[in-house]
Amino acid sequence: MTNSDSRVVGEQLLHVNDLVVHFTTHDGIVKAVDGLTYNVARGQTLGIVGESGSGKSVSSLAILGLHRNTNAMVSGSINLGGVELLSLSDEDMRRKRGKDVAMIFQDPLSSLHPYYSVGAQIGEAFRVHNDVSKSEARKRAIDMLGLVGIPQPDRRVDDYPHQFSGGMRQRAMIAMALVNDPGLVIADEPTTALDVTVQAQILDLLQKLQREFNSAIIIITHDLGVVAEMADEVLVMYGGKAVENGPTKELLVHPQMPYTWGLLSSVPDVTADVNNKLKPIPGNPPSLLNPPGGCSFHPRCEFRDRVGGNTCATVIPVLESKTGDPNHTSRCHLKGPEDIYQAEVLADVAPATAGEEH
Numbered sequence: 001m002t003n004s005d006s007r008v009v010g011e012q013l014l015h016v017n018d019l020v021v022h023f024t025t026h027d028g029i030v031k032a033v034d035g036l037t038y039n040v041a042r043g044q045t046l047g048i049v050g051e052s053g054s055g056k057s058v059s060s061l062a063i064l065g066l067h068r069n070t071n072a073m074v075s076g077s078i079n080l081g082g083v084e085l086l087s088l089s090d091e092d093m094r095r096k097r098g099k100d101v102a103m104i105f106q107d108p109l110s111s112l113h114p115y116y117s118v119g120a121q122i123g124e125a126f127r128v129h130n131d132v133s134k135s136e137a138r139k140r141a142i143d144m145l146g147l148v149g150i151p152q153p154d155r156r157v158d159d160y161p162h163q164f165s166g167g168m169r170q171r172a173m174i175a176m177a178l179v180n181d182p183g184l185v186i187a188d189e190p191t192t193a194l195d196v197t198v199q200a201q202i203l204d205l206l207q208k209l210q211r212e213f214n215s216a217i218i219i220i221t222h223d224l225g226v227v228a229e230m231a232d233e234v235l236v237m238y239g240g241k242a243v244e245n246g247p248t249k250e251l252l253v254h255p256q257m258p259y260t261w262g263l264l265s266s267v268p269d270v271t272a273d274v275n276n277k278l279k280p281i282p283g284n285p286p287s288l289l290n291p292p293g294g295c296s297f298h299p300r301c302e303f304r305d306r307v308g309g310n311t312c313a314t315v316i317p318v319l320e321s322k323t324g325d326p327n328h329t330s331r332c333h334l335k336g337p338e339d340i341y342q343a344e345v346l347a348d349v350a351p352a353t354a355g356e357e358h
Contacts (some may be wrong), residue, residue, distance in 0.1 A: 036055070178300060185216070
């Protein structure tokens, strides 16, 4: 195992600057990611949240170079450990993928090959980047399975994916992602389709391994509970753009953008009054073929009339701080969003009156 002590926690590892990922189709250009910028430090976890189609997974696949040789047009900058990934050749990118940056995919059953044992697949991922024998790779696979909590790893190493439970398959995917001790791990919905007990185990495992490897983690999720549990910072995406970014506690307690308010208001609270009303976000996410002008959220935003003129529909808001904290930025034309959130949004999710029908 690589000595992770040489990695300095807090040192900037990933710089994504003005990332654009567009896809050419028969119907036109799909603007899946449109000018995305963020940083991730070693030992830090960044949570990326947003509805389906907001650009979360597309932006992360760009980091691994998985849009190469497709109909994607990728521009901007992705700098990992001082290396500009977008300028690398296909072969150099292949050497980076799995060794310096790895991904835990959403569905382990479809990501693992059904015809090869789990141990063989982990060992192959290790041999691609290390000049070792099959027996050494097998030993490494057994060690990794034990590290992620698979019981009797020396026996289970020869089992096939269908012989593992959903939680164990996800653990095997984590073992495969970490087998080369990468500096950056991207987890795309790592707890989807798992029961809540197993979800908690997987999240605890990721945090434990992060402390051991000093890796940076990007976790892509719809679940704000996962973000609150794991992430140091949160990036909220909508319509291919970042609409809010900041430290997790600050963003969840003092959100500055109506879309973030909508995400928070639509999450059930199991500790709250059973009569509390959920408030879904009206409408649908925007078409990335023909995105709306101005603020991409304005067609669904109930506060757009608070902004003078037709500004929300015509002017793209700048991602800037509205709190005085340069680390907490949001993309919105509203003035005084904190007052609106406290006085109106939180009041709207107050308990329903006894006379209301449910």
